[in-house]
Amino acid sequence: MCLGVPGQIIAIDDSDRSVAIVEVSSVRRRINLACVLNDAQPPESLVGGWVLVHVGFAMNLIDADEARKTLELLSELQSFADEQGMQEAGIDEIR
Amino acid sequence: MRYVDEFRDPLLARQLLDRIAQRMRSPSLKARLPVRIMEVCGGHTHSIFRYGLESLLPEGIELIHGPGCPVCVLPRERVDDCLAIAAQPDVIFATFGDAMRVPGTQKSLQQARSEGLDIRMVYSPLDALELARKNPSRRIVFFGLGFETTMPSTALTLKQAADEGVSNFFLLCHHITIVPTLKALLDDGDVALDGFIGPGHVSMVIGLEPYAFIARQFQKPFIVSGFEPLDILQSILILLEQLANTEARVENQYTRVVQPAGNRQAQAAVAEVFELRERFVWRGLGEIEHSGVRIRPAYAAFDAERVFDLPAGRGEQGEDVHCGQVLKGLLHPHQCPLFGKVCTPSTPIGALMVSSEGACSACYQYKRTEVL
Ligand code: SF4
Numbered sequence: 093m094c095l096g097v098p099g100q101i102i103a104i105d106d107s108d109r110s111v112a113i114v115e116v117s118s119v120r121r122r123i124n125l126a127c128v129l130n131d132a133q134p135p136e137s138l139v140g141g142w143v144l145v146h147v148g149f150a151m152n153l154i155d156a157d158e159a160r161k162t163l164e165l166l167s168e169l170q171s172f173a174d175e176q177g178m179q180e181a182g183i184d185e186i187r
Numbered sequence: 188m189r190y191v192d193e194f195r196d197p198l199l200a201r202q203l204l205d206r207i208a209q210r211m212r213s214p215s216l217k218a219r220l221p222v223r224i225m226e227v228c229g230g231h232t233h234s235i236f237r238y239g240l241e242s243l244l245p246e247g248i249e250l251i252h253g254p255g256c257p258v259c260v261l262p263r264e265r266v267d268d269c270l271a272i273a274a275q276p277d278v279i280f281a282t283f284g285d286a287m288r289v290p291g292t293q294k295s296l297q298q299a300r301s302e303g304l305d306i307r308m309v310y311s312p313l314d315a316l317e318l319a320r321k322n323p324s325r326r327i328v329f330f331g332l333g334f335e336t337t338m339p340s341t342a343l344t345l346k347q348a349a350d351e352g353v354s355n356f357f358l359l360c361h362h363i364t365i366v367p368t369l370k371a372l373l374d375d376g377d378v379a380l381d382g383f384i385g386p387g388h389v390s391m392v393i394g395l396e397p398y399a400f401i402a403r404q405f406q407k408p409f410i411v412s413g414f415e416p417l418d419i420l421q422s423i424l425i426l427l428e429q430l431a432n433t434e435a436r437v438e439n440q441y442t443r444v445v446q447p448a449g450n451r452q453a454q455a456a457v458a459e460v461f462e463l464r465e466r467f468v469w470r471g472l473g474e475i476e477h478s479g480v481r482i483r484p485a486y487a488a489f490d491a492e493r494v495f496d497l498p499a500g501r502g503e504q505g506e507d508v509h510c511g512q513v514l515k516g517l518l519h520p521h522q523c524p525l526f527g528k529v530c531t532p533s534t535p536i537g538a539l540m541v542s543s544e545g546a547c548s549a550c551y552q553y554k555r556t557e558v559l
């Protein structure tokens with residue numbers, strides 16, 4: 093019940109009620125955007141973006157740059173570990 | 188990017204596990220084994236069992252499954268309240284699926300429904316409001332439960348009902364708040380803990396500041412984490428790094444969703460509709476100060492606690508002793524004498540066996556799963 097699911101905003105359905113069509117795990121649902129709207133941005137500007145959906149509400153925008161950064165950091169860990177593995181196996185001498 | 192599969196990559200998970208194992212070999216950590224980490228949120232508990240993370244972690248790390256599953260801490264007497272309201276002939280009672288199977292003193296909502304009461308499962312509180320619009324001659328009571336993650340949606344639904352003047356919609360409010368309960372656990376001192384994996388979706392609403400005291404006053408690292416396997420493993424690694432350097436900070440692993448200040452629109456909606464209760468009862472843990480919210484007087488007309496007569500009896504919770512110990516991390520689910528014998532997901536005795544986010548149910552369901 094507490095688990096939010098990522099979804100992509102497909103279209104704005106009812107601007108007055110802040111309702112959008114959001115695709116969540118391949119299902120399109122009407123989702124309330126009140127928590128992710130602010131006065132500075134028209135709702136339409138969010139179309140195409142991703143939100144974290146929870147019991148019919150978009151609870152936060154998902155930050156694509158931050159997601160990428162996390163994954164990059166993890167991949168760096170990987171290349172670091174690879175190097176270490178090679179060194180431990182003595183492979184760097186052959187290179 | 189779809190923000191799911193990318194964070195389940197088995198290769199990256201392996202690398203993270205190697206790094207964790209490497210970290211565990213550092214002398215400062217070796218000196219303090221075992222490292223006991225509480226994951227606060229039921230969503231994390233679910234992922235940990237689903238992906239078999241516990242068995243993949245190196246020896247010396249113990250995961251303690253915390254009290255962060257709202258269904259698991261729902262008192263029997265509260266289910267009785269729901270049943271008393273649902274028994275009114277003009278009422279349609281609506282709630283989330285997870286709440287349906289929690290045993291009350293006599294029965295669950297699901298059992299009452301099969302006996303003929305009009306009890307409906309909804310996906311969103313907005314669906315309950317829609318029921319009210321469509322059934323003007325009935326009273327629709329929505330049982331709202333959950334932590335700060337669900338609180339804003341209930342608050343916004345109530346505000347919408349008020350704006351539209353819907354007069355046959357009511358809320359039975361059982362929203363709870365996790366921070367006072369963490370404080371109670373730490374004050375209690377029963378549970379030896381080295382740090383926390385913090386609830387990502389509660390934090391996207393409340394932000395990071397509410398946890399500051401855990402690092403400052405109790406010297407425990409607190410890592411706000413996402414829910415995919417890579418998120419949880421990375422959070423464990425960050426936590427171990429803090430421990431190894433004898434640091435204790437609140438750190439945010441889930442930066443793609445959680446901003447340090449949380450979500451202000453959501454906070455504003457919650458503050459407008461709800462106020463703190465002096466104390467609230469948690470199943471298995473008893474009364475905890477300031478751990479729940481109720482509806483503010485301005486919205487009294489929608490408050491099922493004021494509109495309906497609720498049963499007075501508030502019994503002892505003797506039968507849930509084992510659940511309480513599991514919730515506090517004093518007992519592993521399979522150490523409960525009822526686990527898997529009398530108490531199973533299809534015949535739950537305690538609420539921890541009901542929701543897939545409950546430690547006992549997750550443990551039972553995924554006993555043999557190792558996906559990574
Ligand atoms: S097995 Fe059942 S009775 Fe035992 S702790 Fe878990 S939920 Fe409670």
